[in-house]
Amino acid sequence: MLKNFADKPLVIGVTALNAIDSPGPGVAVIRALRDGFGDNIRVIGLSYESLEPGVYLHDLVDKTYQIPYPSAGAHALVDRLQYIHGIEHLDVIIPNFDAELYNFIKVSAQLRIMGIHTFLPTHEQLDARDKMNLSKFGEKYKLHVPEAITIYKADELRKAADELDYPLVVKGKYYEAFVCQTLEQAHKAFYQLSAKWGTPIIVQKFMKGTEINIAALGDGEGDCISIIPMRKLYITDKGKAWAGITIEDADLLDLARQFTKATNWRGGFELEIMRDADGKLFIMEVNPRFPAWIYLTAGAGQNQPEALVKLAMGEKVEAFSEYQVGKMFIRYAWDHITDVSEFQQLSAFGEL
Amino acid sequence: MKLKKNIATSENGFIFNPSTGDSFSSNGIAAEILGLMKLGRSADDIKQHILNTYDVEPSQLDRDWEDWSMQLKDANLTEL
Known part of the structure; x- marks a missing residue:
């Protein structure tokens, strides 16, 4: 049954608040959610460490709870989420780290019984695009991979x-x-x-060429709800895009659709593409979650995190048909000032 | 030689290729030529316009035009 948004704000748990030089996508996901839902959401940060910057950005994150590392296992995760749910009444959780996805997928049915929605791929889908299986995956679906x-x-x-x-x-x-x-x-x-x-x-x-990334959202039935291709304009020493621009290329859109159809992907994903000198597109990697630059999708007119929440809540979401080409993001770093009491609160009690 | 249909140009000489995300800055005369190319004017037409407007020898213009064409091709801005 669909939740009536007017009753109370939608409560959304988001992980990966580590907005560092190789950032997790959490803060960008939250910005997109805030753009999409306005004041109708309450954002619960789910952090692993006390120094994840997103924890301290109170205009974005209403409250943060620490959760156990993935290595602690699925039981520990459920126990902790049960505690958090008891206080916050979570509606949706969006996990944004590769390493935590296995556990979140494993417990998603339990979460659903508790009343928490997710919109995640299956373990099979997760494994198929794994770096270790990517060559086989490419062969099977006739996709170019190095x-x-x-x-x-x-x-x-x-x-x-x-x-x-x-x-x-x-x-x-x-x-x-x-x-x-x-x-x-x-x-x-x-x-x-x-x-x-x-x-x-x-x-x-090693592949030489132009680096392009695609952020997309699959509906779990073989269709893409949204596809945004982005050319990296400035790349850090860790290979991360520090600036990028949306581009228009039918081949890239087709590739994302082909991938979604082949896998029936459910949820957000990122294709890391290399275009060689002949224009051939190679899939270098498939990330099973939104990328750190996901806020650009909202800027370009296809707010993928907002659409994912609606899908998770059981709403019918029409596929986007257009986006703005030439929208750019330029990442920046700034020093956020906070008090040691906040750090102490999170470190000692696991909540802030 | 034709500019690709989706190439965006501005009066101040900024060129953007939406397929690749590449952008370029050009000088005033280049911006003028790009504007004429976008209107679909032929190379001969544009060259005649330049000869009528600027103080340049036809042989020099031919050499410069050749160079210009190569630059546009290298920048992936023209139809194959």
Whole structure:
């Protein structure tokens, strides 16, 4: 049954409030929700650490609760969400980290019984686009993806390098990647990434070209509700877009539709694309959640987080048909001033 | 040589390719030529207009036009 929005504000839980140099999407998702719903929402931040900047942005986040790390497991997550739900009466949760999605998908049925809605892909969909399975995925659905080899030990690097040739890209299981010109650099990247994110490590053929990202929202039945392609204009040393612009290209829209149809994707996702010199589009990675630049979708006329909440609440949402080309985002960093008492409150009590 | 249909130009010489997100700044004469190209005027027509308006030798204009065409092609702004 649909909630009557006039009764009380819609209560939406959002994770990934780490608006740092390689930001989580949470703050951008909240800005889009605020644009879309105005005062009719109450935003509950769900944080992992005390220094996630979004926690302290009280004009965006009404209240924050710490939640257990994904490694604590699904039970710990449900227990904590049950406590939060008892106080806040959550309507929707939007998880925005790759690493937490497995647990959130696992507990989504339980959450639904509790009255909390989500709009997430299935475990099968999540696995199919995993970096480790992307080559197989590309073969199966006739999508171009760069050659890649999954390895578990540093000894396997030499063989992978012989097959793929230098430069090659050494990628972490969840995040981060290094372009390596030599075996020595590849070893260093392997140890750095495996220490941080664990194994396996993905070794991918280096692709030269123009970096384009697509933010999209699948309805879970094979159709795309929204597609916004963005060309990166300024790229940080971590490979993140610090500025970008919406572009118009039918091939990119077709690619997103093709992906959605092939997977029946449910929820937000991001395709990281490389266009080579011949104009061929390669899917470098598929992120199973909204990207950090998602606020641009609201700026360009297709507010994807707002649409996702409506879908989660069971509303029928028509697919967007147009967006503004040439809309830009330019990210900025600023120093937010807060008091130690706030930091202490969150650190000691897990709530702020 | 024709400009791609979706290329946006402004009077102050700013050029934006919405397919790629590339943008360029051009000088006054380039902006004028782009404006004429957008109106669908032929190369000969535009060259004649320049000869009538500016103090330039036809041979120099031909060389510059060649260079201009190459730049537009390299910038992916013209139809193939």
